[in-house]
Amino acid sequence: MAHRLFEEKHHASIYQKYRIIPPDTVLQLILEYLNKKKGPPHELAVDLGCGTGQNTRLLAPHFQKVVGIDVSECQLEQARAVPGFANVTYRSGPAEDLPFPDGSVDLLTAASAAHWFDAERFLKEAARVLKPHGCIALLGYSDEFSLYYGSCGDKLTNIYSEVTKVIKPYASPPVAIANSRLQDLFEAIPFPDKERVTNISLKMEMTVAGLVGFVESFSFCQAYLKEDPQAATALLESMMRRLQDEMGVSSPDTHLEFKTDFYCVLACKPQ
Numbered sequence: 670m671a672h673r674l675f676e677e678k679h680h681a682s683i684y685q686k687y688r689i690i691p692p693d694t695v696l697q698l699i700l701e702y703l704n705k706k707k708g709p710p711h712e713l714a715v716d717l718g719c720g721t722g723q724n725t726r727l728l729a730p731h732f733q734k735v736v737g738i739d740v741s742e743c744q745l746e747q748a749r750a751v752p753g754f755a756n757v758t759y760r761s762g763p764a765e766d767l768p769f770p771d772g773s774v775d776l777l778t779a780a781s782a783a784h785w786f787d788a789e790r791f792l793k794e795a796a797r798v799l800k801p802h803g804c805i806a807l808l809g810y811s812d813e814f815s816l817y818y819g820s821c822g823d824k825l826t827n828i829y830s831e832v833t834k835v836i837k838p839y840a841s842p843p844v845a846i847a848n849s850r851l852q853d854l855f856e857a858i859p860f861p862d863k864e865r866v867t868n869i870s871l872k873m874e875m876t877v878a879g880l881v882g883f884v885e886s887f888s889f890c891q892a893y894l895k896e897d898p899q900a901a902t903a904l905l906e907s908m909m910r911r912l913q914d915e916m917g918v919s920s921p922d923t924h925l926e927f928k929t930d931f932y933c934v935l936a937c938k939p940q
């Protein structure tokens with residue numbers, strides 16, 4: 670049965686606003702892999718567990734057609750509301766039962782989502798829908814962040830670590846699969862041609878409000894908010910206040926930098 674932790678409207682709107690867009694380095698890694706293994710034409714890419722479509726939209730310039738798939742209607746509603754991507758459509762459904770004919774998909778991606786899938790059923794379905802030499806790319810990033818702002822980066826990183834330590838006990842078991850950078854799922858892929866790229870360490874920018882919103886988007890923060898709304902809200906409010914105090918700024922729109930490790934599991938279906 671699909672995990673249903675991303676169903677609420679408010680959670681979906683936080684996703685749209687605050688989730689990290691996969692960086693160009695990771696997108697290029699995936700496109701180069703597909704070009705090397707299969708080459709053109711790039712007709713159809715399918716982004717599984719697409720959420721509000723951050724990764725789905727990145728694929729749009731590189732394929733004739735891109736389809737985002739998710740079990741959550743609320744997430745899809747947010748994804749569909751983003752204008753300007755004529756070749757992107759969204760469909761509701763599970764990654765384990767895809768609405769595509771055999772041998773019809775060039776690239777299957779899942780961004781921060783594959784750990785929620787039933788591995789055996791998803792991999793069987795992937796092998797069915799991919800064209801010969803079609804590829805799988807499962808990407809994600811560590812929830813361990815280093816923060817940078819002037820000389821107070823270490824203090825900001827400590828605040829972030831303290832907050833995530835409080836909410837991590839609310840994580841459901843699949844989060845551990847993501848934290849392992851999909852080790853078991855990688856091993857379960859039945860294609861002999863596969864690789865797992867880890868530790869793509871990248872520095873990016875976000876605002877203080879963006880960082881707090883990003884933490885709020887975690888499934889385990891949402892679980893904490895459900896279990897103890899007062900304590901969870903107070904934790905997020907104090908995180909915002911403490912970050913701003915350390916930085917000596919009054920605006921939550923102040924930018925800071927963060928560094929985290931991205932990873933990508935890549936695999937190519939045999940002929």
Ligand SMILES: C[S@@+](CC[C@H](N)C(=O)[O-])C[C@H]1O[C@@H](n2cnc3c(N)ncnc32)[C@H](O)[C@@H]1O
Pocket residue numbers: 671672674675688689717718719720721722723724738739740741744762763764765779780781782785786787
């Ligand atoms: C952590 S979110 C990632 C969303 C988006 N890809 C991103 O990068 O922000 C995981 C998404 O996977 C979806 N999901 C979970 N299990 C699924 C399944 N079995 N099939 C399809 N989507 C699923 C959830 O509804 C949620 O939108």
